Amino acid sequence: MTYVVGVAGGTGSGKTTVSKRIVEALPPESVSILQHDNYYRDRLDLTYDERCQLNFDHPDSLETDLLIEHILALREGTAVDVPVYDFATHRRAEQTKRIEPKPVLIVEGILVFVERRMREQLDLKLFVDTPADIRVFRRIRRDLEHRGRDFNSVREQYYKTVRPMHLQFVEPSKAYADLIIPEGGRNQVALDLILAKLTGVAAGN
Numbered sequence: 001m002t003y004v005v006g007v008a009g010g011t012g013s014g015k016t017t018v019s020k021r022i023v024e025a026l027p028p029e030s031v032s033i034l035q036h037d038n039y040y041r042d043r044l045d046l047t048y049d050e051r052c053q054l055n056f057d058h059p060d061s062l063e064t065d066l067l068i069e070h071i072l073a074l075r076e077g078t079a080v081d082v083p084v085y086d087f088a089t090h091r092r093a094e095q096t097k098r099i100e101p102k103p104v105l106i107v108e109g110i111l112v113f114v115e116r117r118m119r120e121q122l123d124l125k126l127f128v129d130t131p132a133d134i135r136v137f138r139r140i141r142r143d144l145e146h147r148g149r150d151f152n153s154v155r156e157q158y159y160k161t162v163r164p165m166h167l168q169f170v171e172p173s174k175a176y177a178d179l180i181i182p183e184g185g186r187n188q189v190a191l192d193l194i195l196a197k198l199t200g201v202a203a204g205n
Contacts, residue, residue, distance in 0.1 A: 002075045002101060003201045004121055007108040008173060009128030010166050011057075012138030014184020018128050019108045021185050025195050030202035032102045034070065036109025038085045039063045042092040051090035052153070057165035059114050067107070071121045074101045087147040103202050110166075113173035126194065127177035128184045 005022070009015040016035075023031050039062050043051055055061060070080040081096040112118055113125060136158065143149040174180065181190045 001103075002105050003103060003123050003198070004071060004075070004105045004107060005124045005126065005198070006112045006119070006122035007106060007126045007128065008110060008113045008170070008177070009130065009184070010132070010135050010170050011110055011162060012135035012142065013128040013130040014138075014186075015108055015110075015128040017185030018126065018181060018191070019106050021191055022104075022106060022194065022198060025191075026104060026198060026202050030102055031104040031106065031198075032074075032099050033106040033108065034067065034082060034099065036062060036064075036067060036107065036112055038083050038097075039067045040085045040090075040092070042083075043090075048089065054090070055161045055165065056157075057110070057161045057169075059111050059169060062109075062111065064111075064115055064118055068117060068121055070099070071105065071107065074099065074105055077101045103204070104198055110170050111173070113176045114169050119176055124194075124197070125176055125178045127174045127180045129174065129180050129182050130184055 007015045007019050007022075019033055023033055040056065041061060041063050043054065046054075066083075070082065073080050079098055079100045082099050084093040084095055084097055085091075086093050107122065112122070113127070119125065139158065139162070140151070140154055143154045144151065179190065179194070181187050185191070
């Protein structure tokens with residue numbers, strides 16, 4: 001039986017770091033990870049410039065139904081082919097990534113607690129809570145260094161969609177968390193508690 005852990009939090013909160021710390025601490029054969037970001041809809045009907053104007057921080061921008069299908073398949077012991085999203089072109093790549101069923105499944109994304117159907121798939125819900133000023137600087141650095149963006153486009157997107165969607169969807173979803181982790185991957189006490197639980201799950205206890 002697969003134990004599913006949801007890791008949510010605002011953009012730049014450190015949720016990816018928390019997810020990686022969990023994955024690195026568990027035996028490789030016992031844990032896999034799905035990132036909600038890879039399930040952005042592939043808008044073939046739009047030009048590149050039109051795709052650049054999409055609101056990527058709204059729940060409708062993600063194919064959450066497919067993510068849920070994949071979680072259910074992994075719970076049943078079936079491998080899945082996960083889409084790979086290219087943030088430079090705002091398109092899904094031609095290749096997919098094969099994910100095998102394992103005892104622990106991490107599902108990470110800013111919006112994974114927003115929809116009830118998605119929350120129902122999560123056995124443990126972790127919310128990484130980091131101050132807004134730290135999050136925004138991390139977001140800027142990530143988009144400039146890893147997603148081929150320029151500063152003006154990052155700034156425009158932050159004020160147009162990122163901040164308002166955080167206030168409308170992400171921050172309220174914190175109420176559904178089983179555990180809130182201040183400072184993310186730097187909170188060793190919280191990580192030790194989580195890993196104590198998941199180590200037992202991975203071992204079949």
